[in-house]
Amino acid sequence: MPELPEVETTRRGLAPLLEGRRITGVTLRRPDLRWPIPEAIVRQLPGQRIDTVARRAKYLLLHTGAGSALWHLGMSGVMRVLPTTSPVGAHDHVDVGLDDGRVLRFTDPRRFGCLLWQAPGMLHPRLAGLGPEPLSTDFSGATLFTASRGRAASIKTLLMDQAVVVGVGNIYAAEALFEAGIRPTTPAGRLGHQRCERLAKAVKRILGNAIERGGTTLRDFLNADGLPGYFAQELFVYGREGELCKVCGTRLESMRLGQRATTWCPRCQRA
DNA sequence: CATCGGACCTGTTAGC
């Protein structure tokens, strides 16, 4: 379900409920999600205290003294803290029991999410190849410029490449490109310094704004309290195929780019 | 190496 703002919103909701809690037990209702769930999750976690709830890219990390649980929500994952008595649904795959009598429950109908284990002091291979965090100073117009040299792929595809910058999914890529006035199909390598700068700023502003609003861009997003977002962030292009540009009134154009629906304003966004 | 297409799943929605 999430892009980075939704994952960060989930993290902020979970942290105060989980940090300092001791894990009383782990229940797996199936052996795998996207990948097999490592035995360490069941063997090592019980009895551990959750030190911190962190985020790297779209992964949530529950750090304990024995190691860290890495959680990815995939397309449809939701993590919530619920009363132990709350009824178990068809797609409630994992429960982590807490010493306050509640349970951290992972729900994921499509099972594109995953739950992995990272031993102390190790960096999980899935995290090793990730690019900079978009909201950090490690990501900038300059790093985007460098990363895009010699790349024939479209700038939208490049923006969604987690080795270039993490956390930018289909919605926010489209919106950032609109804000920066860049057509999604533009070959990444053709962008100059200035447009890279504008684009990096747009990414930061849009993601930051979505986080401030509680990651509410996705229509069926549920935060850590199980409450829906209020769909607050205004979308200029995503999901508006065939409609008129909110800025100039031109009819928006669409195509599939890298297997993903892509919409842009032919007037506001230049190649 | 970069790039592309297919794959993984189920639920919802658009279209006939």
Added chain:
DNA sequence: TGCTAACAGGTCCGAT
């Protein structure tokens, strides 16, 4: 109204 097909917030992997 009911059925079917297309599509959905992600990312990995193998082939080219």
